[in-house]
Amino acid sequence: MxxxxxxxxxxxxxxxxxxxxxxxxxxxxxxxxxxxxxxxxxxxxxxxxxxxxxxxxxxxxxxxxxxxxxxxxxxxxxxxxxxxxxxxxxxxxxxxxLPLDAHAEVGNNVQLARILELPVAGRFCEQDIALHGAFDAPLPLSALARRVAERLGRVPLVIGRDDQPVRRIAWCTGGAQGYLEEAVRLGVDAFISGEISEQTVHLARESGVAYIAAGHHATERYGIRALGEHLAARFGLAHTFIDIDNPV
Ligand SMILES: [Zn+2]
CATH class of the missing domain: 3.40.1390.30 (NIF3 (NGG1p interacting factor 3)-like)
Structure with a gap:
């Protein structure tokens, strides 16, 4: 083409x-x-x-x-x-x-939800990029953290108690630790993003909203790959996703 x-x-x-x-x-x-x-x-x-x-x-x-x-x-x-x-x-x-973070089919946030089986109910934050939802039944934070580690192939940094129940959840891939404050206002039990900053730890502890830093690269692998697969199917292009590992 x-x-x-x-x-x-x-x-x-x-x-x-x-x-x-x-x-x-x-x-x-x-x-x-x-x-x-x-x-x-x-x-x-x-x-x-x-x-x-x-x-x-x-x-x-x-x-x-x-x-x-x-x-x-x-x-x-x-x-x-x-x-x-x-x-x-x-x-x-x-x-x-941002268009790839937010997209409803191939977006990073929708694709992360698919990988982690997160319930999508709505959007929030700047330009409606982040997603939130609620599990049918609460699960302990430790179980959610284990799922993140298994599915993303990287052990996350978790701020919160292992036995803390998580029902309402919000997430935004990449370097969205600054959105934790909006997630707190939304009333969720846990927020997942890629990176973490020093102040994120205090905000998570004091608000009681658990924070999972699942990796900037690890959370943003899926959108661009889904976009490539979409283009290959639609236009017959040969497509290869190449993962250059990044520990952050
Ligand atoms: Zn990013």
């Missing part, structure tokens, strides 16, 4: 225009015009680009791309190396940040 056709489709499918974001969403680095094979990954790191080039990708699609607001804009050092690789091999780079 043509790059322009994919670009138009993605902007519409992911409702890019609906979001105020910290980076440009969509085509970030232009490569060849015709696409047969795509690679998806969480972050457009040099390791992912190397692997995508070896796989013969015409386009790389990521959740974390380039050109973040407030970031040093000069194309030097590691940024130069990444962009040089894309340009030298004529590979397109597409990035989708």
């Amino acid at each position: 043509q790059r322009t056709e994919l670009d138009t489709y993605l902007n519409q499918y992911l409702e890019v225009a609906r979001f105020r974001d910290y980076c440009p969403n969509g085509l970030q680095v232009e490569g060849r015009a015709e696409l047969r094979s795509i690679v998806t990954g969480v972050t457009a790191s040099l390791a992912l680009l190397d692997a995508a080039r070896d796989a013969g990708a015409d386009a790389v699609l990521v959740h974390h791309g380039y050109f973040w607001r407030g970031e040093e804009p000069r194309v030097t050092g590691t940024r130069r190396a990444r962009i040089a690789l894309l340009l030298a091999h004529d590979i397109n780079l597409f990035a989708f940040h």
Whole structure:
């Protein structure tokens, strides 16, 4: 398919225009015009680009791309190396940040709910990105933490008592520890995100809302992969998801 056709489709499918974001969403680095094979990954790191080039990708699609607001804009050092690789091999780079967190089918938060079997009842927070719901019956925090460890392949950092019952739950993938306060206001028993900050611990302890830091990378693997699978099924593109491990 043509790059322009994919670009138009993605902007519409992911409702890019609906979001105020910290980076440009969509085509970030232009490569060849015709696409047969795509690679998806969480972050457009040099390791992912190397692997995508070896796989013969015409386009790389990521959740974390380039050109973040407030970031040093000069194309030097590691940024130069990444962009040089894309340009030298004529590979397109597409990035989708908040639109991919929020999407109702391939979004990171909906996909995390699928992996962890979390009940989706509604949305909250900035631009309706985060999700919440309630289990039919409460489960102990330790059981939920075990499920997170098993399904994501990474032991989470948990703030709360093992036997604390969790019925109402909210979650937002990545670095959404700042949303804990809104989750507390929502009245949930536990909040899951990727990262954790020093102050998150105190807020969790003092509010009584348990906090599970399940990993930024570990919680954001699923949206971009689901997007790649969707595009492969719809347009007949060859698709490979490449997981470049990140302990954070
Ligand atoms: Zn992220």
